[in-house]
Amino acid sequence: MRSSISIMRRRTALLLSAVSATPLLSVRAFAQAGAAPTAPSTADGGIVDEDTDTPYVPTPIDVVERMLHLAGVGSSDYLIDIGSGDGRIVLTAVTKFGARGHGIEIDPRLIERSRQSAAKLGIADRAQFLAQDLFESDFSRASVISVYLLPKVMQLLTPRLAALRPGTRIVSHDYAMLADWQPDMTLRMYVPDKPVGRDRHSTLMLWTVPASVAGRWQFDLPRAQGGGRVEVAVTQARQILSGKATIDGRPLDLLGLRIDGERLRFALEPAGRAERFRHEFDGIVKGEGASGTATFHARGAAVPAKWEARLAR
Ligand SMILES: C[S@@+](CC[C@H](N)C(=O)[O-])C[C@H]1O[C@@H](n2cnc3c(N)ncnc32)[C@H](O)[C@@H]1O
CATH class of the missing domain: 3.40.50.150 (Vaccinia Virus protein VP39)
Structure with missing residues (x-):
């Protein structure tokens, strides 16, 4: 033996x-x-x-x-x-x-x-x-x-x-x-x-190891940023993400969507470019939620705010 x-x-x-x-x-x-x-x-x-x-x-x-x-x-x-x-x-x-x-x-x-x-x-x-x-x-x-x-x-x-x-x-x-x-x-x-x-x-x-983030992320934009219910639908294969975003059902451009361990990041811009803004989101995922910072860019100013989102799988 x-x-x-x-x-x-x-x-x-x-x-x-x-x-x-x-x-x-x-x-x-x-x-x-x-x-x-x-x-x-x-x-x-x-x-x-x-x-x-x-x-x-x-x-x-x-x-x-x-x-x-x-x-x-x-x-x-x-x-x-x-x-x-x-x-x-x-x-x-x-x-x-x-x-x-x-x-x-x-x-x-x-x-x-x-x-x-x-x-x-x-x-x-x-x-x-x-x-x-x-x-x-x-x-x-x-x-x-x-x-x-x-x-x-x-x-x-x-x-x-x-x-x-x-x-x-x-x-x-x-x-x-x-x-x-x-x-x-x-x-x-x-x-x-x-x-x-x-x-x-x-x-x-x-x-x-990436957090599990597949599903529909939902949060409300502050009234100062025009308000509205944002939904970001994410699909995931290990650390590779893809997705689509809407605000009150209307499409938004979803940019830079990525997960690094627990850190979820993406940016939203208007799909038609009629308005000019860019909203950036950067948060830590815990279970069915994420919290961190949103930065709202418009007319040359960047306004930071707390950000929280919920995940519906
Ligand atoms: C290629 S050596 C690497 C040693 C060390 N990690 C390094 O990089 O210098 C692989 C080691 O795994 C151990 N090993 C092999 N099968 C194992 C098992 N089933 N459970 C625990 N250790 C094992 C071997 O005895 C060996 O020391």
Whole structure:
């Protein structure tokens, strides 16, 4: 049994290195398209995602730092590294970025090593390591998740990560989510000391869990702005939004509609351009409501006001 596990781990390590060794074009296409719903192939045509036993391959330290910068990690963050290896991502998030967090790792020797490092650094109270199977772990405490896991695992994790609290950032080394959830940001960097692959590059991807905003948003314009009942009908595919707006049933132009975590933004302009105004809305979504600021632009003046809207799904 033990030898079949180690053969499987060796085989998976070879596959991981083979994926990283695929030509630039296919790595980039993979990163931008997300993990394909069908199994991605290695350069020699081998299937890479037939098991979920991600081997231990450490992320080089300069890549760790870039991942944490990309995710904007800071002192108010709680980071969970899923499959934490020797603990380096959590340890760096705590020592260099002032965050707190924990690693989840299935290999008890790596857990022991991580705990010893945390103790040596004097940060054992802020960096914990849990000997757990990632498929049975709870990630709900995280404001930031980091991952360096095989494509199949990323595919299996996508629905769970997408269901985390809106605003949670997820940063991944080399492997994407399911293809229907494109990263908000992708960067590729030269990594001379990368332990796998031949092209010595890493791809880093960032996602922010979007609030659920599909439905009909309704609010009243203040009388000073002409009054009227505004309705913005929003459709949503992950972080991609589209919509239509009306005032008292008459069409308005809807511009810049976007969701960043919990932050909903859009602007309204008259459809016919007979009148000249631009109303901008910027609020935080909580459940079936949003609240924030409206800025009414007309005749060269910008008037700020509180803004609240309700969502009918
Ligand atoms: C590619 S390494 C990444 C290590 C670390 N996150 C880093 O980037 O340096 C993946 C890690 O996931 C761990 N792992 C694999 N399957 C796991 C599972 N089911 N639950 C928890 N950890 C797992 C492995 O033991 C390994 O340490």
